[in-house]
Amino acid sequence: MKDWEKDTIGIDFVHEALAVLLERGFDAESLLNAAGISPMLLKAPQARVSAANYGQLWSLIAKQLDDEFFGMDSHPMRVGSFLLLCQSVIQCETLGSALKQVLKFMRLVLDDIHGTLTINDKFAQMTLHEVSPAPSRAFTYATFLIIVHGLGSWLIGRRIPLLTADFRCEEPRCGADYKIRFSEQARFGQASTCITFNASYLDLPIVQNQRTLVNFLAEAPANLLVKYSNRDSLNAKIRHHLRRTALTEWPDFDTLSRQLHSTSSTLRRKLHQEGQSYQSIKDNLRRDLAINHLSGSRKSIEDIAVQLGFADPSAFHRAFKKWTGNSPGEHRRTLSSK
Structure with missing residues (x-):
């Protein structure tokens, strides 16, 4: 078992992942059982589940909804979209060109939220923009950022260290886990949702290829959830x-x-x-x-x-x-x- 697979994830993230599924009347209990997560753990506020089991749940929910964005956008991100995204950026030369391609792809498949990348002096900032004036759930922002940041980190073979991570929404009960995944400087109730990192990372070369992509997809999405968590704290x-x-x-x-x-x-x-x-x-x-x-x-x-x-x-x-x-x-x- 790899080190990142030994990490655990708070039960609140399980509740968040199941939210739309339950709203639409699907049977969550069978998916939990299939993922190796006992439904009884939902009643234990302090419970945690393994990263591997949570990754399985993500995959099962996406297949059930035929939506890799878990029904959190008015346009579904159909199953297979992430595979196409990976294949579309694997030929990019640098992280900068890859992230621009990723954000362009995400704007094509989602209607209610998209991201832009700007460079200000030595810093790069990725900002999320929404159709609704009201903030989304923290889990919506986290899912978008995990996809983009996790994929970008894998492409260059190292984690992109985040200097800041701001969220429009109020801090969720699992706020501490957001600091673990993104940055110990994570802040909530901010004017916009954005992450910043050193702009020099944009010039790093893509080191992955079609062969390594096969292994990456085999471990996704669990590897995106915890492998590229904040290791600099x-x-x-x-x-x-x-x-x-x-x-x-x-x-x-x-x-x-x-x-x-x-x-x-x-x-x-x-x-x-900290x-x-x-x-x-x-x-x-x-x-x-x-x-x-x-x-x-x-x-x-x-x-x-x-x-x-x-x-x-x-x-x-x-x-x-x-x-x-x-x-x-x-x-x-x-x-x-x-």
Whole structure:
């Protein structure tokens, strides 16, 4: 399993993805079951699902609606549109020319929302424009940006670091996940929805080809959702550092600071600026690992507790219930009852 597949996604994103499907009277429960997501998790506000399962749900909803934009535009983005989009930009020479082609394509297939790319000195800005004067759902903006930003990042073989990410809508309950996916500088209730990045990225060459496109499409859309999340934040860097270290050898804060070539006070201050603490990062990583173990393996709960570094199963039970609202046993039974 790739590192990005081990990430988890908040249950609010599942609710958002299902919204139009439910409005149109489709059976959401069968799609959830087919994606490996128990419908019972919808009743747990703190629940999270694996990136792989959520990616499967995206694909199933798109096929059910015959719309890869999930019914959020008056003109559907028919299934197969994303494939055509990828094929249309794979021959571009630079990211700049590819993004212009992507935005032109999106304007052809959608009626209510489109994007423009402008360059101001050293910065590039992609702004979304809408027919309606009222803001759309955050999920609408996120879906558009995930498609464009994720595809652009894949084309150049690296994430396009976002300097800012502004959204017209009010902050959703899963606002923290938006900061993880886009930028820790994500802001809501802004005058327009836009992302900014260093304009020098527009000159980077396209490094993908028809052969690599096959593998990319096989992993989509899950790879778009989390693989190109914000990896530049201190939170992401510490998670990556810990993932390469056995849990029994996770460093204390002072040791971590030295390993990251920082002082303890500087590291603590930077984490505070991101609204994080070392303990919360360790807890969230353990939570994600636990969810993946419980849903993707037959290991006993006792073995998982030991593997995650808990002194005894009861400590793991208490921690998991605090993280998700359910005990490990309840979570596994919920999955098995789907």
